[in-house]
Amino acid sequence: MHSRPPLISHAVFNTMSGTNATLERFAWLGDGLAAAIWKRETVEEFTSYVQPGHHTLSCYLGGGYRTERAGVPGRYGAPQQLCSMPDWHESQWVVRGHVHMLHVYFMPEHFTRRAVAELDREPRELTLADRTYFENPRIVQLCEALVRQPWDDTGQLLRANEITHEALSELLRSQAIVRRDLRLRGGLAPLVRRRLADYIEQHLAQPITLGELAQLACMSEFHLARMFRVSFGMPPSSWVAQRRIERARVLLKAGKLPLQQIAAACGYADLSHFSHRFSKAVGAPPGRYRQALAG
Secondary structure (H helix, E strand, O other), X not given: OOOOOOOOOOHHHHHHHOOOOEEEEEEEEEXXXXXXXXXXXXXXXXXXXXXXXXXXXXXXXXXXXXXXXXXXXXXXXXXOOEEEEOOOOEEEEEEEEEEEEEEEEEOHXXXXXXXXXXXXXXXXXXXXXXXXXXXXXXXXXXXXXXXXXXXXXXXXXXXXXHHHHHHHHHHHHHHEEEOOOOOOOOOOOHHHHHHHHHXXXXXXXOOOOHHHHHHHHOOXXXXXXXXXXXXXXXXXXXXXXXXXXXXXXXXXXXXXXXXXXXXXHOOOOOHHHHHHHHHHHHOOOHHHHHHHHHO
């Protein structure tokens, strides 16, 4: 059993730590993602969450047959049941008997920043649905793979990170909803946003300037920079850098191209620059990343 890690800022983790639950494993998985495996044995205990400020994906690994959420009568947990708890949600749970579960903690921006590339939606439009006990075989499969994966060294954490990102992508596709408080102001027209996103994807191997993007959007550079941040959730330079890293991840996972060719395909000046940028973003150099995923 691991002792409680220091400086944990996730409210759901802290709430669980204040109960009779036993923390079996915990790890920071990179990119601000964290995972914990909990076990509880209790006759009856109440647990409440109030606007935790982060999202949580919960996957029941065992038990839970008499655990229910207040306000959702007659529905009980079970192995392979999932719960999604957004940053804004409030809930009270009645926990009875044996419960064994995986928690994945992540910030709202980790969830929605992939919305442009994966759903053709602005990040500010979406949030995670508040769902109690739903089924998704692919997410369960990924959660179980995450549980089986050791979290002890850099290579193992890289593999766990990849599994978690895939689970969050599936969660985005199945459990994203339009924000209830949505009042869109400013930003780019959807057609312009798509045009810019497509242009960036097609030109990752070449230098991409703010002037080019502004000309494509028929805006001044100053205005484009402001509207891009609103619609993409980050400045143009950060979006391009993120997409280059994602392209590099895909090519490295394929395991075929030499590193020098991958660097060129992703717009890096040379292998040294690629290695530096990739290591800073991912936590390991490209060769180590490829080796870890192949292991």
